[in-house]
Structures are given as structure tokens and as C-alpha cells.
Amino acid sequence: MLDARFVRENLDAVKQAMASRGCEWDFDAFSRLDEERRELIGQIEALQARRNEASKQIGELMKSGQRDEAETRKAEVREVNEGISAIDAHLAQVDEDVCRLLLTIPNIPDASVPVGADESENVEVRRWGTPREFAFEPKAHWDLGPELGVIDFEAGVKLAKSRFVVLGKHGARLNRALINFMLDTHAERGYTEWSVPALANAETLTGTGQLPKFEDDLFKTSEGLYLIPTAEVQLTNLHRDDMLEAADLPLYYCAYTPCFREEAGAAGRDTRGMIRVHQFDKVEMVKFATPETSYAELEGMVVDAGNIMELLGLPYRVITLCTGDMGFSAAKTYDLEVWLPSYGAYKEISSCSDCTDFQARRASIKYRGGEFKGSRFVHTLNGSGLAVGRCLVAVLENYQQADGSVIVPEVLRPYMGGLEVITADS
């Protein structure tokens, strides 16, 4: 969420920022409501000051036995109170409208973010590794997986519905190996591991920005809880309403969780395979940093995500999302894309964002003890490290051999009981 005063005082800059995102926002309504709100607050507070003054006098009159005079003042206050409640009802409505507007305006892109309309205008930053030249026709994971018995698409549909998958045999173990490998690797780099609920309440999801605007993307339970779309939600909200110490920053957190997404607007996209499914595993990284260091921390997070693919020997590239392609809460986002032979292209496997104080303001996450008076909002960052399902797909496709078997990357073998090759009958 943006600060109402900031929007008011930087109206043109905010308008420009929203235009660069291709985001429609009712600035006129905001200005109107914001002004009305302040006007009403002024009126109410003037009346409240009168009431407080009179009440104090009534107390004194009662003590000194001037009952009649006290009764007169009481009648006066009753009248003042009627005025207050009338205005108050109006203010409550205006407040709600202002709040609703502020909760639906996205973060302002950082100045370094390329301006662009959509993903075609994202900017490549760097590449690591070289896509392998196959001496045979490589298979896509939607063929390879079932043939090896590691992915079962039909079973997923039977147990739940389309866009759910079942991992079997070495697939299940490879999945678990990836999770453990990622968590262990991040731990070595200073990330504290957490295990968090897979369900979250509305307040939590409002804190990170999924609600109220993107409720359609979430699975919801009958009692009002939501299945988390990412562990970012939980890790970031761990410190909701907290006051952190500057000396403790930055904080590095990570967690493995399943993630659940309705994919409401994704009909027809990535329909084959397990690239886009309703439930997938992900290891997530979250940082809490000061405004001074947050962009440097973002660079570091991208390195930490890329490190996983480098250790796995998976070719990838890093791109900077342009203004039109960035997520709601982010001020700057790097996507990491892994090479997938089935797509003949790089495909998103991680998204690392600096949300600046956007989430911290919603969730009230502050810190103190720095070179400033009082407290300030922290900057929150999050990034996948990595999406496990897509990583499993990348391993299968990139490490496949002509006979249909798949070599297990060396770093994963300790997690696979020393297994070196996945074959259909192993």
C-alpha cells in the first residue's frame, strides 16, 4: 500500500508510475475522497475538543456542588454528540472508500525498472550455461515423466482434478531431494529455515497484497481461510505488527511449502505437463532489510536463486521485468528462467522482488535503532529458490539420455540414496 500523504503530495509522479504499469486507478476519486476525509476529520475533532473541555468542566462543577450548571452543560454536550455521530457516519464511509482505493493501487516501480507494456519488453540481464545440443530428439517431460513412472497426470486428475499431478517412484524422491538440497544450500548462505501453515487468514494475505484485489487467484476454505499461493505470505507476515531492531537486519528466511493457485485467468496456457498446476512445491526466500540496503539485497537474492541452478548444472538466464509485467507489490523484479528443451526456450522458475515498504506498510513491519528518529517501515523482499516442480521438470528434460533414462545431477545423489540414473525399471 502507498502512503495516502505520499500519493496526495506526489500525484503527478504516482500517475506516471501507474501509467507505466498500465494500471488504471481512479485518481480523481482519491483526491476528492481524501480531501473530504480531511475536512470531516477537522469538523469532528473540533467538536470532540469542545466535548472534552465541557466534560472536564462538568466534573469540576459536580465536585463543587453546582448541579444546575452541570446539567446545563450536559445538555450542551448531548447536542455536540449528535453532531459528532452524524459526521462520524459519513466519515466512516469515506474512510472505507479511501482505504479500498489505497489497497488496490500497486507499488511504484523503481527508477531502474525498464518501462514497457508487457513481457515482450522485459530486459535480459545475463545468461549462465549453454543449452545442451542433443544428439537425439529430446522428449518433453509430459512424455518422459509418465514413461519413467515419475509423473502421473491421470492419477492427479482422478484424485483431484485437472492441473493436479502425482509424482511416483523416483519422481517423488527426486522432488524431495530437490527440496532438501535447496533448503540445505540456502541454510549455508545464512537463511533461517521455517515451517509454516499452508493456510492463511485474510489479514495475512492482505499484508502481502494478495487480498483484496486478487481473491480469485486463491483457494478458499469454508471457514474463510485461504490456501497459500506462496510461502512469501507466511514468511513476510511472521513479523506483521512487529518492531524489529536495525542491528538485527537484514533477516534471511526460507521455507518449503506447497503452493496453491486457482490459475483463474490461465485457461489454455501451459496446458500440457506440470509447468502450470494448481498445487506445486516451492522453496521460498524472504528478506527484511533497511531501505539503504534493500536493492543490494535483491541482487544477492538473485545470486542465491541462480546458485541452485548452477549447482544443478541447469542453464538459465536472468531478466528484469518491465513496468507493465511486474507484480502488484513489487518495486523491482528479476525473473530467473531455466532452459526447457520442450519449450525450446527459457521458462520462469524463480521471481525475486523488492517490495520496498509496500508490504511493510500494509502489515505494519517496522524497525528502529537506526540513524533516524523513531521507527521506519522495513523493506521486504521475496524470491523463489526455486519452484520445485518446474525444477524437477528441468532436471528431467535437460538430463535425459537417448535411451529414455535420466542422469541424476551429482549434487542430488546424496539425497537420492546415491542413485545415479533414473530408468523406467529401476
Added chain:
RNA sequence: GGAGAGUUGGCCGAGUUGGUUGAAGGCGCUCGCCUGCUAAGCGAGUAAGGGGCUAAACGCUCCUUCGAGGGUUCGAAUCCCUCACUCUCCGCCA
């Protein structure tokens, strides 16, 4: 699920015959003094959010907030109701 106790500022903790208590005291923190160093000591300051005044900073002023919401009252941390959460005991259970 049943019964009881609790929820106060960065933290701990007073405050329930309603009225200068936004809140004693302590800890922590900041500044100053003192002090070979450190520790201790002395003095002052120290909640947040919002409105207004000011070109702005400083500052001044007003309002709100004692788990959340509602009620009683001229006035509520203090009385009443509802809800949430925490703790203890019982029940149930992986």
C-alpha cells in the same frame, strides 16, 4: 468441545466505589554531566497514528488509540454485551 483466568506503551508491570492517568514504577534506549578505562552514579528526555498551522525543517496545537467491535454516560483502561487470542484444568485426538 466444557470450566476458569488473562489481554495496558519497545519490554515488564501498576491502575476496576467511572472525572488533569496517555496512563505510576521498573527495564531498555537517546542526550548531557561525572569518571584513568570499563562498570556504576547523577540529570533530562523517550508510544503510535491522524487532522490543522508553517514554503519547508524545527516547532506549536487538536483528535484518536489501554486485544477488536458495540453499548451505558456529559465523561470509560475502569461498568455492560459480543467476538478473537493466550494460559490453566477436564474431554478428545494424529
